[in-house]
Amino acid sequence: MKVLIVGSGYVGLTTGSALAYLGHEVTLLDKNEEKIMRLRDGEVPIYERGLSEVLDESKQNIQFISSWNDFDSNVDIVIIAVGTPNKGNGDVDLSYVETVAKSIGEKLDEKSNPIIVNKSTVPIGSARRVKSIIEDELKKRNILKEIDVASNPEFLREGEALFDTFYPDRIVIGTESERAKNSLLNLYQPILEQTFTPPRAVKRPEGFPLPSVITTSPTSAELIKYAANSFLAMKISFINEFAGLAELVGADITEVAKGIGLDKRIGSRFLNAGIGWGGSCFGKDTAAILHTASQYNYEMPLVEATVKTNYKQRELVIRKLQSELKVLRGATIGILGLAFKPNTDDLRDAPSLDIIRGLIELGANVKVFDPVAMENCKKQYPDINVIYTESVEELFEGCDGIVLVTEWEEFLHLPYQNLAERMKKKLIVDGRNVLDKELLKKSGIIYRGIGRG
Numbered sequence: 001m002k003v004l005i006v007g008s009g010y011v012g013l014t015t016g017s018a019l020a021y022l023g024h025e026v027t028l029l030d031k032n033e034e035k036i037m038r039l040r041d042g043e044v045p046i047y048e049r050g051l052s053e054v055l056d057e058s059k060q061n062i063q064f065i066s067s068w069n070d071f072d073s074n075v076d077i078v079i080i081a082v083g084t085p086n087k088g089n090g091d092v093d094l095s096y097v098e099t100v101a102k103s104i105g106e107k108l109d110e111k112s113n114p115i116i117v118n119k120s121t122v123p124i125g126s127a128r129r130v131k132s133i134i135e136d137e138l139k140k141r142n143i144l145k146e147i148d149v150a151s152n153p154e155f156l157r158e159g160e161a162l163f164d165t166f167y168p169d170r171i172v173i174g175t176e177s178e179r180a181k182n183s184l185l186n187l188y189q190p191i192l193e194q195t196f197t198p199p200r201a202v203k204r205p206e207g208f209p210l211p212s213v214i215t216t217s218p219t220s221a222e223l224i225k226y227a228a229n230s231f232l233a234m235k236i237s238f239i240n241e242f243a244g245l246a247e248l249v250g251a252d253i254t255e256v257a258k259g260i261g262l263d264k265r266i267g268s269r270f271l272n273a274g275i276g277w278g279g280s281c282f283g284k285d286t287a288a289i290l291h292t293a294s295q296y297n298y299e300m301p302l303v304e305a306t307v308k309t310n311y312k313q314r315e316l317v318i319r320k321l322q323s324e325l326k327v328l329r330g331a332t333i334g335i336l337g338l339a340f341k342p343n344t345d346d347l348r349d350a351p352s353l354d355i356i357r358g359l360i361e362l363g364a365n366v367k368v369f370d371p372v373a374m375e376n377c378k379k380q381y382p383d384i385n386v387i388y389t390e391s392v393e394e395l396f397e398g399c400d401g402i403v404l405v406t407e408w409e410e411f412l413h414l415p416y417q418n419l420a421e422r423m424k425k426k427l428i429v430d431g432r433n434v435l436d437k438e439l440l441k442k443s444g445i446i447y448r449g450i451g452r453g
């Protein structure tokens with residue numbers, strides 16, 4: 001099929017490269033000319049596992065454009081994958097989506113009638129909004145036709161976005177139009193039936209069952225996305241709430257999580273207690289759904305508590321340091337990891353930033369180390385006054401306490417005993433509960449996890 005994808009961020013670029021790999025004819029449009037030039041030159045502007053390999057393998061099926069003037073209206077599907085940032089009050093800024101809808105309306109003619117698909121995470125009713133903007137634009141040129149729209153949310157994890165695209169648990173198609181539904185089923189057929197040869201860089205997991213497909217209304221599809229992210233965020237906050245109690249009663253939350261996770265109704269994933277979630281989705285989507293609820297004068301106390309508990313976890317780390325070191329003014333604290341999760345350089349809503357700001361406010365000196373996210377941090381937060389270090393050895397040197405914030409693989413088995421020799425006080429706060437607490441204690445390190453007795 002001929003597909004235009006608008007927006008070459010994480011979602012647009014991974015979806016585009018996967019569809020091209022599957023044999024569709026993909027055009028990726030992004031108004032950022034520089035990015036398009038780089039993509040044309042074979043450069044991949046984001047870090048995603050397998051992305052450069054998959055793009056390279058499918059380059060004959062994908063082209064990059066930066067202007068609507070180069071848009072060939074004779075396409076089967078237009079996928080909108082532009083940003084939907086938060087306005088600050090939880091409300092979603094739909095202006096990019098609306099601008100795209102207007103451009104589509106300006107470019108379509110009597111003959112062209114592609115299916116319009118919303119992949120961006122958008123508030124309830126956005127599919128209808130996009131439809132009416134396009135139809136109104138067409139009316140201005142006396143073209144009267146009905147546009148078929150669909151909501152097709154993504155559930156991609158950063159870093160694993162291609163894996164999640166090729167091997168999803170489910171595909172959700174929300175539309176009132178039979179034509180749109182059939183088009184999308186056609187588009188995703190190789191994924192739904194797993195008939196493609198897996199890319200070398202993104203292997204199919206053994207025993208992978210065929211993904212389910214849910215066809216529903218646009219509104220239900222839009223709500224599915226918010227409910228999924230709110231639920232995952234709630235699961236993490238739930239275990240974090242119990243972690244607090246585990247600490248008081250002397251239980252170990254990692255054992256508790258194991259004990260409940262084996263119940264198939266609960267499941268073991270997303271039960272790692274720690275300093276909580278960050279990233280571009282959970283915070284934005286929980287705020288957006290609370291905003292939507294408020295427009296209906298409807299309360300969602302579970303989602304509210306999910307958010308509150310999450311941000312409390314970041315303060316908890318500082319309380320732990322205070323309880324060991326008493327006064328933080330003048331103390332030196334080392335932050336091990338800046339990215340909101342491993343295998344990304346993304347700092348959006350990263351717990352590290354709140355923790356660093358809190359420590360600086362209390363007068364502590366802060367040193368940081370992250371294998372990939374430090375350059376981003378320097379660029380995006382030049383106001384944050386921290387010492388960037390070149391190695392873990394340099395980070396530990398002279399510290400009164402270390403906080404493990406991001407569980408990078410390389411941090412899991414560091415020679416902590418030797419590194420601690422460099423510290424003024426051998427204190428490690430394990431914000432992700434990933435270190436061997438007994439081993440550390442044996443080496444004379446004061447170990448503080450989250451909810452570990």
Ligand code: UDX
Pocket residue numbers: 154155156157158159229232236269270271272273274275276277278279280281282340341
């Ligand atoms: C998430 C969803 O997983 C994805 O489906 C959605 O489309 C976008 O949001 P992502 O933000 O990439 O994806 O990260 P994810 O791997 O889900 O982790 C989110 C955050 O939760 C991270 O900060 C992670 O450290 C934290 N987390 C995750 C926990 O604190 N405990 C857990 O058990 C799992």
